[in-house]
Amino acid sequence: MSQNILRLENITMQFGGVVAVDDLSLEVNEGEIVALIGPNGAGKTTAFNTITGVYEPTNGQVSFMGEPIVRNHPQGKMKQSYKGKEAEKFLSAPVLDPTPDKITKLGMARTFQNIRLWKSQSVFDNVLIAKHMLRTSNVFSATFRLNRAEEARQREEVMELLRIVGLEDVKDELATSLPYGKQRRLEIARALATEPKLLMLDEPAAGMNPQETDELTEFIGRIRDEFHMTILLIEHHMDLVMDISDRIYVIDFGELIATGTPDEIQNNQRVIDAYLGVEEDA
Amino acid sequence: MKKKTIGKEYLFTVVILLAALAVTMLLDSRLPGYHIVIKVIKKASVYSLVAVSMNLLNGFTGLFSLGQAGFMLLGAYSYAVLCIPVDKRAGVYQYFDGGVVKFSLPEVFAGFLGDKVGSAVGMILALLVGGVIAAFFAYLIGLPVLRLKSDYLAIATLGFAEIMRTIIQWNAIGPLTNASNLLRGYPDFGSATAYLLLIGVFIACIVLLVNSTYGRAFKAIRDDEVAAEAMGINLAHHKRLAFVISSFFAGIGGGMLAMYMGAVAAMSFKSSMTYEILLLVVIGGIGSITGSVMTSFLYIASLEWLLRGLDTGKFLGIEAPGLFKNGFRMAVISVIIMVVVLFFRKGIMGDRELPDLFRRRRKGGEKK
Amino acid sequence: MQGILPYLINGVSVGGQYALIAIGYTLVYGILRLINFAHGDVFMVAGLIMVYTTASMPMYISIPLVLIFTVILGFAIERLAYKPLRTAPRMSLMISAIGVSYLIQNLAFYLTGGLPQPVKTPIPWISDTVTLFGASTKRVTVVTPLLTVALVFVLVALIKKTKIGMGMRAAAKDFETAQLMGVKINSVISMTFVIGSFLAAVGAMLYFTNYPTVAITSGGMPGLKAFVAAVFGGIGSIPGAVVGAFLIGLCEEIIKGLGQSTFSDAFTFALLIIVLCVKPTGLFGEKVTDKV
Numbered sequence: 001m002s003q004n005i006l007r008l009e010n011i012t013m014q015f016g017g018v019v020a021v022d023d024l025s026l027e028v029n030e031g032e033i034v035a036l037i038g039p040n041g042a043g044k045t046t047a048f049n050t051i052t053g054v055y056e057p058t059n060g061q062v063s064f065m066g067e068p069i070v071r072n073h074p075q076g077k078m079k080q081s082y083k084g085k086e087a088e089k090f091l092s093a094p095v096l097d098p099t100p101d102k103i104t105k106l107g108m109a110r111t112f113q114n115i116r117l118w119k120s121q122s123v124f125d126n127v128l129i130a131k132h133m134l135r136t137s138n139v140f141s142a143t144f145r146l147n148r149a150e151e152a153r154q155r156e157e158v159m160e161l162l163r164i165v166g167l168e169d170v171k172d173e174l175a176t177s178l179p180y181g182k183q184r185r186l187e188i189a190r191a192l193a194t195e196p197k198l199l200m201l202d203e204p205a206a207g208m209n210p211q212e213t214d215e216l217t218e219f220i221g222r223i224r225d226e227f228h229m230t231i232l233l234i235e236h237h238m239d240l241v242m243d244i245s246d247r248i249y250v251i252d253f254g255e256l257i258a259t260g261t262p263d264e265i266q267n268n269q270r271v272i273d274a275y276l277g278v279e280e281d282a
Numbered sequence: 283m284k285k286k287t288i289g290k291e292y293l294f295t296v297v298i299l300l301a302a303l304a305v306t307m308l309l310d311s312r313l314p315g316y317h318i319v320i321k322v323i324k325k326a327s328v329y330s331l332v333a334v335s336m337n338l339l340n341g342f343t344g345l346f347s348l349g350q351a352g353f354m355l356l357g358a359y360s361y362a363v364l365c366i367p368v369d370k371r372a373g374v375y376q377y378f379d380g381g382v383v384k385f386s387l388p389e390v391f392a393g394f395l396g397d398k399v400g401s402a403v404g405m406i407l408a409l410l411v412g413g414v415i416a417a418f419f420a421y422l423i424g425l426p427v428l429r430l431k432s433d434y435l436a437i438a439t440l441g442f443a444e445i446m447r448t449i450i451q452w453n454a455i456g457p458l459t460n461a462s463n464l465l466r467g468y469p470d471f472g473s474a475t476a477y478l479l480l481i482g483v484f485i486a487c488i489v490l491l492v493n494s495t496y497g498r499a500f501k502a503i504r505d506d507e508v509a510a511e512a513m514g515i516n517l518a519h520h521k522r523l524a525f526v527i528s529s530f531f532a533g534i535g536g537g538m539l540a541m542y543m544g545a546v547a548a549m550s551f552k553s554s555m556t557y558e559i560l561l562l563v564v565i566g567g568i569g570s571i572t573g574s575v576m577t578s579f580l581y582i583a584s585l586e587w588l589l590r591g592l593d594t595g596k597f598l599g600i601e602a603p604g605l606f607k608n609g610f611r612m613a614v615i616s617v618i619i620m621v622v623v624l625f626f627r628k629g630i631m632g633d634r635e636l637p638d639l640f641r642r643r644r645k646g647g648e649k650k
Numbered sequence: 651m652q653g654i655l656p657y658l659i660n661g662v663s664v665g666g667q668y669a670l671i672a673i674g675y676t677l678v679y680g681i682l683r684l685i686n687f688a689h690g691d692v693f694m695v696a697g698l699i700m701v702y703t704t705a706s707m708p709m710y711i712s713i714p715l716v717l718i719f720t721v722i723l724g725f726a727i728e729r730l731a732y733k734p735l736r737t738a739p740r741m742s743l744m745i746s747a748i749g750v751s752y753l754i755q756n757l758a759f760y761l762t763g764g765l766p767q768p769v770k771t772p773i774p775w776i777s778d779t780v781t782l783f784g785a786s787t788k789r790v791t792v793v794t795p796l797l798t799v800a801l802v803f804v805l806v807a808l809i810k811k812t813k814i815g816m817g818m819r820a821a822a823k824d825f826e827t828a829q830l831m832g833v834k835i836n837s838v839i840s841m842t843f844v845i846g847s848f849l850a851a852v853g854a855m856l857y858f859t860n861y862p863t864v865a866i867t868s869g870g871m872p873g874l875k876a877f878v879a880a881v882f883g884g885i886g887s888i889p890g891a892v893v894g895a896f897l898i899g900l901c902e903e904i905i906k907g908l909g910q911s912t913f914s915d916a917f918t919f920a921l922l923i924i925v926l927c928v929k930p931t932g933l934f935g936e937k938v939t940d941k942v
Contacts, residue, residue, distance in 0.1 A: 104514035118505035129502045132495050133514030142494040194514055426927040433685055438926050441919030448916035557748045564745045609760035616753040623749045
């Protein structure tokens with residue numbers, strides 16, 4: 001039995017009167033590639049943002065490697081207007097609301113749907129900056145170069161990473177001058193530089209043509225194998241999802257409507273009704 | 283700017299900096315201390331430090347703060363209060379019984395290190411104390427204020443500077459600050475070389491910081507805060523760090539400005555001083571330390587020396603007392619500033635530094 | 651009570667003057683997201699023009715002239731210093747505003763010879779002394795809040811009812827979409843500056859009636875205070891700016907009434923910082939959330 005990496009329990013996110021994510025529970029185990037899919041506006045990215053600390057969920061708990069890291073229950077005005085389920089479940093446990101950087105430090109790194117690279121930095125520096133959180137130096141030792149060994153080691157690691165993802169030859173280019181597909185790769189490399197246990201990809205194939213998508217599919221598979229990485233991804237491209245996912249969760253209107261292997265999902269009537277049958281033929 | 287593998291560009295940079303130092307030493311030995319060139323070098327050095335410290339915050343970390351004058355004020359007063367010679371205190375603090383501070387750092391150190399070395403040590407120590415006090419205040423207000431977004435941050439820090447100015451002039455703390463009266467009589471480094479060296483050391487620290495892992499984290503926050511946070515950079519911590527460090531150097535700069543001016547009054551640390559420095563930073567190029575320094579020297583030299591004629595009737599041999607009268611110089615300078623702001627939006631240097639100028643431009647407009 | 655009354659009356663009056671300036675800040679901010687640092691200087695220039703025109707011309711010519719010149723100045727600043735930077739980052743725009751402020755002050759210094767200009771022939775009637783609840787004051791103190799409220803009503807009607815007002819509301823909501831929907835964005839922005847400058851000119855005439863001189867730095871503090879008022883009320887909101895301005899005017903005068911005049915400025919800023927820390931977008935400001 002492989003270890004459980006990520007577990008969501010009853011995650012609910014309500015904005016005003018709108019329930020964007022409704023009682024979502026899911027699990028990701030070590031070494032798996034798990035996909036979260038659903039039609040536009042189903043609440044996928046919102047779910048993602050509650051896991052990574054960008055939003056504080058209205059209710060529910062996120063655990064990472066068995067430890068609860070995010071937890072909340074309806075409070076204040078929300079107590080009255082709360083429309084979700086399980087309002088009582090986490091009432092007695094303390095609220096946990098870490099900032100995104102704390103969550104990344106625990107070992108979860110993410111990419112963004114609309115690529116967010118540091119635009120004035122080179123490819124190399126984009127990856128190197130992600131190493132900042134692993135430093136042992138403080139501001140004095142870093143300023144006066146007492147951290148030479150660490151700096152040299154990190155630069156080495158960044159070079160190695162760039163080599164693996166195939167961006168070695170463009171390392172001095174400005175990050176934003178790269179073609180779209182390579183920017184996606186760079187964002188993934190940047191996330192890997194934080195040495196995560198779980199990689200979270202927010203629509204990695206958004207805006208890609210079929211050929212680029214195929215390359216990306218191959219790339220994600222390679223990342224899993226070479227880094228023994230566990231991956232949670234949100235995606236629209238069904239080819240990619242069906243090719244590489246071990247398990248799939250499908251949500252619609254914030255609610256989980258199906259879960260299973262790619263084969264099971266492809267044959268699930270609810271999913272076909274909600275999504276696949278109309279949108280795209282997988 | 284020093285690195286283990288010295289490329290040609292770094293060599294050139296070092297040569298230029300040494301040449302500047304040599305010229306200053308030569309001028310120091312030939313010209314009297316009150317000569318305009320010496321004064322220009324002194325004042326421009328001070329402005330360089332203040333501009334670079336502001337650039338660290340506004341340019342490298344992307345935090346739009348307008349509190350610079352407030353932190354300079356703290357540094358200036360700390361320096362003055364700690365350095366006024368004991369026998370002059372009765373005269374300076376004439377309304378406050380000679381004040382509460384009964385010692386003078388340069389004199390304390392002169393006591394056991396000898397006159398020359400001791401005074402210098404005491405003066406530098408007083409500058410550093412000023413920096414630490416400014417940094418301490420930055421630390422205190424940083425927590426609530428740095429959560430604010432761009433314009434709100436700007437106006438809150440501006441407000442802070444105005445509050446400091448009022449408090450310093452408050453009669454109740456007069457025994458310490460001399461309320462709204464001048465502080466004067468404290469010592470100054472006689473030579474421009476001393477200014478240049480001291481400022482050079484401080485700016486070198488900032489350069490080292492900017493190119494360290496922390497500097498890179500600051501730039502990441504500037505470029506994309508959300509991505510920086512997602513990559514494990516603690517925003518609150520790093521913003522505060524940049525704010526405190528910038529204020530530390532602004533405090534030192536304020537102390538040296540006090541030193542240069544010979545007398546200090548809270549009145550002169552108005553928001554217009556912050557604006558003036560901000561314009562220098564922008565014109566030099568946001569995110570370019572070289573730019574800030576170059577512009578400071580250009581600006582001070584034109585203001586105090588080269589364009590003097592515009593105010594006094596005769597400029598470049600043209601006599602036109604009707605046109606070249608009081609205030610024309612500033613009007614000309616502000617027109618030049620507007621031209622740069624509107625037509626050279628990236629400033630003189632963009633985000634390049636001195637070594638970049640000697641480097642062959644490679645494709646893609648990339649940096650080091 | 652009798653002792654504090656004149657201060658309260660003054661507070662409402664000063665608040666009215668701040669309100670007239672604050673609207674200029676808030677309107678521009680609402681549309682361009684720009685702190686128009688030059689606005690305080692436009693206010694100062696209006697004061698200077700008043701000094702010069704009233705000294706040489708009859709009132710029925712000089713007052714319209716002040717309004718016209720100030721409006722032209724505001725319009726010109728926008729066209730020359732802000733319009734070229736429409737696509738530039740916001741920081742550039744703000745720096746251009748600081749540059750303009752610097753330029754206006756320096757030009758004014760040059761033209762006036764750097765000396766504060768005495769208000770020799772103040773506008774009659776409003777500078778007469780009247781007695782109100784036993785306190786004697788200039789009539790302008792009473793006129794200001796009334797005029798302010800009247801002008802605000804006209805302005806709100808203008809924004810609610812006219813086509814250009816609709817354009818202003820659309821541009822404030824979403825600049826780019828408004829442009830795509832055929833709102834003539836340049837004329838909307840110009841109109842914003844025209845209105846702002848007009849109100850600043852009115853404010854300047856009322857304000858400087860109470861003061862013996864107009865100096866080139868006279869615009870600084872009232873400008874900053876008015877800006878604080880706008881931020882205080884939630885910048886971008888007209889009611890916010892007006893409420894903020896009256897609050898700040900009153901607080902200031904009450905502090906003066908308590909004998910702490912040195913702290914009236916500091917208090918204003920302290921209040922601002924506290925409000926921002928509790929409500930980061932001011933009293934009536936909209937909450938903004940970053941989209942990830």
